[in-house]
Amino acid sequence: MKKIFFSLMLLITTLQLFAQDNNVEMADSLRNNGKIYVVVICIVIILLGLLAYLFAIDKRLKKIEKESHNGK
Known part of the structure; x- marks a missing residue:
């Protein structure tokens, strides 16, 4: 019910x-x-700067996750 209400609100907006x-x-x-x-x-x-920043953060996060997963 919440999803339908939210969808209708977005449609009206x-x-x-x-x-x-x-x-x-x-x-x-x-x-x-x-x-x-x-x-x-x-x-x-x-927008390109923001996208490049997000991809850089994602790359660093993946590296940190891989290191923490290999350490356990």
């Missing part, structure tokens, strides 16, 4: 997001000036 107005002045001005590409590149760089 996503439907509400589609109802927003698509005319955002700041985004339009950035797009017209060509600066939207700078914003997109910054977001991509940040």
Whole structure:
């Protein structure tokens, strides 16, 4: 029952997001000036950095788990 309720709440939330107005002045001005590409590149760089950090942490964790498993 909790899963169904949670799924319905997520569905309602996503439907509400589609109802927003698509005319955002700041985004339009950035797009017209060509600066939207700078914003997109910054977001991509940040996401790539986060992914690289997560993979590095995962690699270190696997190494630590392997060492602790071999030690027992």
